[in-house]
Amino acid sequence: MSDDVTIMIRDMAERVFADHCDRQVLAAAAVGQWPGALWDAVESTGLTLALVSEEGGGAALPIAAALSLVDLAAEYAAPIPLAETMIAAWLLDRAGLPVPAGPLTFASFDGSADTLVAARVPWGRQAGIVALVDGALLLLDPEIADVAPGANVAGEPRDRVTIDDVAVSGVPSPITADDMRAIGAAIRTMQIAGGLKRATDMALQYAQDRVQFGKSLSKFQAIQQNLAVLATHTAVASMAATMARAALATGRLLPDVAIAKARAGEAAGAGAAIAHQVHGAIGFTLEHDLQFLTKRLWSWRDEFGNEAEWNLVYGQRIARAGADALWPAITAGA
Amino acid sequence: MSDDVTIMIRDMAERVFADHCDRQVLAAAAVGQWPGALWDAVESTGLTLALVSEEGGGAALPIAAALSLVDLAAEYAAPIPLAETMIAAWLLDRAGLPVPAGPLTFASFDGSADTLVAARVPWGRQAGIVALVDGALLLLDPEIADVAPGANVAGEPRDRVTIDDVAVSGVPSPITADDMRAIGAAIRTMQIAGGLKRATDMALQYAQDRVQFGKSLSKFQAIQQNLAVLATHTAVASMAATMARAALATGRLLPDVAIAKARAGEAAGAGAAIAHQVHGAIGFTLEHDLQFLTKRLWSWRDEFGNEAEWNLVYGQRIARAGADALWPAITAGA
Amino acid sequence: MVDFNFQQVPSNDAMETLRQEVRDFLAVEIGDRKPAERALSWAGHDAAFSRKVGERGWLGMTWPGRYCGHERSALERYVVLEEMLTAGAPVSAHWIADRQSGPLILRVGTEEQRQRYLPGIARGEIFFCAGLSEPDTGSDLASARTRAVETDAGWVVNGTKIWNTNGHRSHYMILFCRTDAPSSDARHSGFSQFIVDMSLPGIEVRPILDMAGEHHLNEIHFSDALLPKDALLGPKGSGWQQVISELAHERSGPERFLSSFPLLVELARALGDSPSAHAAASLGRLAGQVAVLRQMSLSVAGMLQRGEDPTVAAAIVKDLGAVLEQEVIEVARLLVATEPDLTGQDFAASLATTLLASPSFSLRGGAREILRGIIARGLNLR
Amino acid sequence: MVDFNFQQVPSNDAMETLRQEVRDFLAVEIGDRKPAERALSWAGHDAAFSRKVGERGWLGMTWPGRYCGHERSALERYVVLEEMLTAGAPVSAHWIADRQSGPLILRVGTEEQRQRYLPGIARGEIFFCAGLSEPDTGSDLASARTRAVETDAGWVVNGTKIWNTNGHRSHYMILFCRTDAPSSDARHSGFSQFIVDMSLPGIEVRPILDMAGEHHLNEIHFSDALLPKDALLGPKGSGWQQVISELAHERSGPERFLSSFPLLVELARALGDSPSAHAAASLGRLAGQVAVLRQMSLSVAGMLQRGEDPTVAAAIVKDLGAVLEQEVIEVARLLVATEPDLTGQDFAASLATTLLASPSFSLRGGAREILRGIIARGLNLR
Numbered sequence A, B: 001m002s003d004d005v006t007i008m009i010r011d012m013a014e015r016v017f018a019d020h021c022d023r024q025v026l027a028a029a030a031v032g033q034w035p036g037a038l039w040d041a042v043e044s045t046g047l048t049l050a051l052v053s054e055e056g057g058g059a060a061l062p063i064a065a066a067l068s069l070v071d072l073a074a075e076y077a078a079p080i081p082l083a084e085t086m087i088a089a090w091l092l093d094r095a096g097l098p099v100p101a102g103p104l105t106f107a108s109f110d111g112s113a114d115t116l117v118a119a120r121v122p123w124g125r126q127a128g129i130v131a132l133v134d135g136a137l138l139l140l141d142p143e144i145a146d147v148a149p150g151a152n153v154a155g156e157p158r159d160r161v162t163i164d165d166v167a168v169s170g171v172p173s174p175i176t177a178d179d180m181r182a183i184g185a186a187i188r189t190m191q192i193a194g195g196l197k198r199a200t201d202m203a204l205q206y207a208q209d210r211v212q213f214g215k216s217l218s219k220f221q222a223i224q225q226n227l228a229v230l231a232t233h234t235a236v237a238s239m240a241a242t243m244a245r246a247a248l249a250t251g252r253l254l255p256d257v258a259i260a261k262a263r264a265g266e267a268a269g270a271g272a273a274i275a276h277q278v279h280g281a282i283g284f285t286l287e288h289d290l291q292f293l294t295k296r297l298w299s300w301r302d303e304f305g306n307e308a309e310w311n312l313v314y315g316q317r318i319a320r321a322g323a324d325a326l327w328p329a330i331t332a333g334a
Numbered sequence C, D: 001m002v003d004f005n006f007q008q009v010p011s012n013d014a015m016e017t018l019r020q021e022v023r024d025f026l027a028v029e030i031g032d033r034k035p036a037e038r039a040l041s042w043a044g045h046d047a048a049f050s051r052k053v054g055e056r057g058w059l060g061m062t063w064p065g066r067y068c069g070h071e072r073s074a075l076e077r078y079v080v081l082e083e084m085l086t087a088g089a090p091v092s093a094h095w096i097a098d099r100q101s102g103p104l105i106l107r108v109g110t111e112e113q114r115q116r117y118l119p120g121i122a123r124g125e126i127f128f129c130a131g132l133s134e135p136d137t138g139s140d141l142a143s144a145r146t147r148a149v150e151t152d153a154g155w156v157v158n159g160t161k162i163w164n165t166n167g168h169r170s171h172y173m174i175l176f177c178r179t180d181a182p183s184s185d186a187r188h189s190g191f192s193q194f195i196v197d198m199s200l201p202g203i204e205v206r207p208i209l210d211m212a213g214e215h216h217l218n219e220i221h222f223s224d225a226l227l228p229k230d231a232l233l234g235p236k237g238s239g240w241q242q243v244i245s246e247l248a249h250e251r252s253g254p255e256r257f258l259s260s261f262p263l264l265v266e267l268a269r270a271l272g273d274s275p276s277a278h279a280a281a282s283l284g285r286l287a288g289q290v291a292v293l294r295q296m297s298l299s300v301a302g303m304l305q306r307g308e309d310p311t312v313a314a315a316i317v318k319d320l321g322a323v324l325e326q327e328v329i330e331v332a333r334l335l336v337a338t339e340p341d342l343t344g345q346d347f348a349a350s351l352a353t354t355l356l357a358s359p360s361f362s363l364r365g366g367a368r369e370i371l372r373g374i375i376a377r378g379l380n381l382r
Helices: A002-020 A023-030 A036-044 A063-075 A082-094 A177-209 A221-250 A256-284 A290-300 A307-321 A323-332 B002-020 B023-030 B036-044 B063-075 B082-094 B177-209 B221-250 B256-284 B290-300 B307-321 B323-332 C013-030 C047-055 C074-086 C092-108 C111-122 C239-250 C261-271 C277-305 C311-335 C346-360 C368-378 D013-030 D047-055 D074-086 D092-108 D111-122 D239-250 D261-271 D277-305 D311-335 D346-360 D368-378
Strands: A104-108 A115-122 A128-133 A136-139 A145-148 A158-164 B104-108 B115-122 B128-133 B136-139 B145-148 B158-164 C128-131 C147-150 C155-165 C172-178 C191-197 C203-209 C215-227 D128-131 D147-150 D155-165 D172-178 D191-197 D203-209 D215-227
Touching: A002 A036, A002 A063, A063 A082, A063 A177, A063 A221, A082 A104, A082 A128, A082 A136, A082 A177, A104 A115, A104 A177, A115 A128, A128 A158, A177 A221, A177 A256, A177 A290, A221 A256, A221 B221, A221 C277, A221 C311, A221 C368, A221 D368, A256 A290, A256 A307, A256 C277, A256 D346, A290 D346, A307 A323, A307 C261, A307 C277, A307 D311, A323 C261, A323 C277, B002 B036, B002 B063, B063 B082, B063 B177, B063 B221, B082 B104, B082 B128, B082 B136, B082 B177, B104 B115, B104 B177, B115 B128, B128 B158, B177 B221, B177 B256, B177 B290, B221 B256, B221 C368, B221 D277, B221 D311, B221 D368, B256 B290, B256 B307, B256 C346, B256 D277, B290 C346, B307 B323, B307 C311, B307 D261, B307 D277, B323 D261, B323 D277, C013 C047, C013 C074, C047 C092, C074 C261, C074 C277, C092 C111, C092 C128, C092 C172, C092 C239, C128 C155, C147 C172, C155 C172, C155 C191, C155 C203, C172 C239, C191 C215, C191 C239, C261 C277, C261 C311, C261 C346, C277 C311, C277 D277, C311 C346, C311 C368, D013 D047, D013 D074, D047 D092, D074 D261, D074 D277, D092 D111, D092 D128, D092 D172, D092 D239, D128 D155, D147 D172, D155 D172, D155 D191, D172 D239, D191 D215, D191 D239, D261 D277, D261 D311, D261 D346, D277 D311, D311 D346, D311 D368
Parallel strands: A104 A128, B104 B128, C128 C172, D128 D172
Antiparallel strands: A115 A158, A128 A136, A145 A158, B115 B158, B128 B136, B145 B158, C147 C155, C155 C215, C172 C191, C203 C215, D147 D155, D155 D215, D172 D191, D203 D215
């Protein structure tokens, strides 16, 4: 049943992305323009509330099915906070808070008693911010937030948000700051899988279309071997995304999210490099679509923790458990 | 002039190695048999004393020329302590001590006041040991040394030597224990270069001779690309060996020996893996000569410090000097 | 379009109960094995151990009960395999029979052949080897020249096989050879396979020592060896198809990425419970690679269970696995500054054993270029 | 047999004095450049800077004095290049003229051409670009279709060049194009090169923005552009040989492994003077790779100085260099947990700039497979 739901919502979403994520929209978004038409189309499908309970006004879809949209949006490099909105709405709903319309994002705030800061908040300037402050969860009043715009190398907004501590109060949060970071890592893992899949498809297509020395690039053994390795990275990222989705669904985030983000992050860099190698000079230009994907891969692999951070988290767990617990830990997913 | 000397002594040595380093000799040595005929033939050329002064009975050859024999011996996997003997003789001579006939080796001893130990001494059981003990250099009396035999994975003797501290006395040493380790690292670097060169030659020959799917292996693009990478590793190791030789010649061991051993060590493992890949199953057998070389490469890269150790030595130097001194340090070789 | 469809395979109670049984069994049977022995991985040969595994019902696990199989799922079989491999159990004696020969006989053998061989395999009493490669074939199996000629008395075999594992201690061989000349348009035609009793006259087994000096491999010469008529396995001329589908199975198991797992365990032991951040992250990285690859490999087992073609997915697992197995060695040796030493302490000995086996990691199941060629074919590039 | 003959090139007083002069000059001229600007490496364009470099005598360094060259050695020139590159100096304006176009004119140009162009190049006043690739050529330059037809008035050029660097801010182009049909047995025949005044009518320069959004590249259209008779460079029909020998030179310089050196400096700065053991070892590893590769690259310069053919050795340096340039990024980003950010702090901005340039590292001077093919040819494999 869950598979049917997945296919249905993916079809629905894919039509919207295919209609709206053209080169012009992506190029404009990369220099800071909000893709309003795309957002409106996505929101009108109701998919942004897929994880929200029916009482909360949502579709209450199974997590694994709903989050399969995250990969898909990444395949189209959709420049909107779809994953962030789905997660933020889910957090609000689980905490018993109402879910507003419009784009949402989430962030954990840190700092002194006076001033709390969240760095590199995705779409902090456009989205309602579901904030974790001192163990409390709340939807931030935009009036009290000071937003300094920033961006990742793909031009996706990553803003610095500052608030006055005394001004906020929320409900006790069911999740911790560590959980929030792991949830962020999980969605970036899924995005990497989607981005790599599309970059691989593009490289395959290019190699088949492009003729050199009288034959298609794809007929050169060295290129075939490179493409096989690229596909292998994509397969790893895809498996990692599946693991990350399953971890969100069970609610037991570690260790699988740590494993998944680290593996996907490594695949992202290696895969992006091969995709560019296969494309040659054309892939290096602003007018080619490959750069929309590879810049995102280079950003996503570092956001919410790079490979070193998550490898360390997992490595310390298994070191503490001891050598003879290593294999049991792997089979238990613990 | 130095080039002429190099060519002359290499020719002389190569005849000896070619005559004596056959499969039987190498196989017997790998299970602990001393290749007496090979040793005698090498010693009779006088090359073991190449670095000893004329007053000391040696040939007083330039260091770079004399040590070019180290690579060459490694190409033939010559199972004798030629490099160790040359260096040990040179150490004795520089310290004003007489140089005995027969194989020599060198080791730095450590331990408590009562018992001093040197682990994994090359050919400790067969060779006279030039020992560094408490800042003093001496030729160890074999009567007072307790030798526990050991071996590296190529079957080259690496013995544990224990002595009674009070029983020894020597002359003040011109070199420290750190120097001795760096000298050892330098000769292993040269050996790696020679071993990789021969392994590469063997892979090239095999790829040209072996026919599959109706054509020579060397005509498959994927194999060509692998062989190109193998040759590249060999070129790096060869450059590293040249740097190590130059460092011994100037007497300024660091940082070049640290750089060279680390680079050669990395090339050794990567190169050995490709040589085996190209050879396929045949290279995995005891009756094929490739294993004489690859087992040595796997041993030599770890002896006298692996890549991690020497990278750390160099890295700490440049970190202490600061970012803006990085490039000046590289151009000054400092 | 790239779509390899690796699905996560959830575990179930049957699998986890079985897992615990295997662990308990191994604790008793090989609890005292040293790390260097465990590092031999599936090269460790112990006929008595194999019989005990058979007694427990862990051979021929998926086969029908009428052949003394145990009618369990491919995933339960997977559990047994991975537990054996990660513990470094000596599975070599029964390995080929259980993994390749038995399933092949079950699929294409006559009823009489099934009755004759499968029960013994499932009991861990009959061991098989394979006769595929020849001195001049390399990866090009279709150039094999060993030939079986049909006579009134039976099949007369002449030729030489090489890189045969365990021929000197196996009861039977599945022999791949020519029975007809290739047709002009298909050089893959004209091959057949036979079940060869290794005790027959005219079969000479000569040892090939591997670079560690161990005897696992052989060169096997057939000189007018006479096989009975009923030695033919499956229809005459179907040898190529049999081997190709067998190779796909051979590439899919957990043995394709777990060869150096015992060394990883020793690495964790050597690092202790509070390693440096770098050592911990390196350990986490390797263990994470194992964890993801295991999911992918389980997914392949799931495809087999559903009767899907796992060729490309299996090649991906194998290619990644060979890289990982190699990487474990390189990471381990730099984190623990110990020279590899066959007669040394646990870590040094485990490192040396794994290192000397390492060239075989990228050989077994196909050289790297071949595997990547299979993946490329799955991408419709060739 | 493998024998690449990389020899160590000892430094000398002239080189070290010169090195200090260059460092003093750069401290004054670009001392205040930010890390992100330095990370642009040889893509940084600054015509005023280039003129100052010319004034110092550091362009056309090896050329004869009669063309305003400075008659210095290839190794002294190497010193200037490596100092400029590691400091992240903006060398782009004069780069191609000094490295490719000038030496080519010196080698094959007429005396009049030499007199007309070389002094201006050496003064840092005349900038060149190159017209090689075409939309359909890729690595297969011999499929170029741009054509120059000889008429009484001169050469009439039609066609399109792509991936041209700096065409929009260069005075001249060295244009590679067809002047005759290929002979039936040699598709490399029938090409010639021309010196093209970029201000002539019929030449349209259209920008191509790179993925960082910067304008360095162009597509250039020739529509009946009329070149004077004396624009022909070297004998008609010798274009292919000219380009091939030029490409060998182009692969040999320190720009082939130093592109990400400015990021390595920022990495060292970010790590400080007492990094963790892992960070120190990683830094030492990268710096050691630079040090060895520099020796190899210097060795290639020595071959050039002695008039030897450096093709294979240069391909090795370039292949290793492209890997190293990429590796610096990957190591740096994991040691300093900072997201790449074009508008961020020094390290983050340097990382972002280098990252966005990184796909070009394995393009410039030949794709990886091509380089490895050249090495394979040097090994007599093809």
